[in-house]
């Protein structure tokens with residue numbers, strides 16, 4: 533599993549450039565006797581490949597078991613090309629000039645290891661569906677545009693979070709909030725009173741907004757602001773981009789409405805205008821600890837005499853999109869730490885436990 537992980541992190545796979553990695557994993561899936569193919573999502577994600585989807589049909593003795601989905605994403609964030617992994621006794625790091633790519637190639641390595649163990653040891657198992665997605669890091673696009681008819685499982689695990697002793701059963705829904713503020717150009721020295729400053733409108737609106745951690749379940753951020761032409765021109769246009777997230781859809785609606793209202797009020801106050809592009813990016817994951825999936829995972833950890841906690845995350849994953857199709861889907865950690873930084877590293881003991889837990893889970897169903 534470590535060897536496979538090291539091979540995969542050395543295959544560049546930035547978002548929309550996952551093709552080489554897709555071919556690498558499809559070869560492995562095929563060599564396990566699985567039917568593996570890419571779906572038709574590439575035209576919508578603009579990746580150089582579709583999502584990889586593969587099936588392992590139930591073993592004859594286990595045909596009554598529920599179908600189960602295993603998923604991880606193939607893309608990485610930047611700087612993620614030319615990764616040189618360094619293996620130490622208990623961890624793997626990058627050389628410090630790139631990320632490691634453990635997010636989410638550790639998850640792919642876990643899935644391939646579990647499948648290999650099942651096939652090589654002839655372990656009884658129900659139908660297993662594998663979906664390795666593209667473009668997760670740029671808005672969960674692969675799982676968003678997956679051919680839904682290709683996935684039939686009612687239960688699934690996404691292997692895409694840090695701690696293998698934590699099962700993320702709650703993750704927020706999110707809105708993308710983009711606002712274009714219109715003012716009026718004027719010479720800033722000769723006739724500023726004829727102008728309407730879009731930057732002033734934006735500043736006033738943002739100053740009124742509840743941002744950051746809004747409450748235990750809700751966060752909001754303005755992440756980008758662009759506008760203005762020159763120091764001597766009253767700026768006529770500003771585009772601001774932000775987001776809101778909440779575990780509660782009602783709170784998310786309220787927060788997004790609040791952000792919108794602040795902008796509308798500021799535009800009115802300064803006699804400017806504002807146009808919005810607000811989109812629901814993803815729906816929440818909201819599984820109960822009493823759900824069938826949570827119980828199975830907890831029992832699997834208990835069998836291995838290891839602790840397991842149920843967690844809520846502020847981050848979204850492909851599990852959000854799979855949940856949308858009515859699947860009980862949670863996010864299990866794979867041992868990766870400090871993701872999206874040059875310090876990213878893989879905790880080898882945790883990595884191994886993630887595979888043991890997943891294998892034990894599949895044998896429990």
Ligand SMILES: [Zn+2]
Nearest residue numbers: 605635636692
């Ligand atoms: Zn990830």
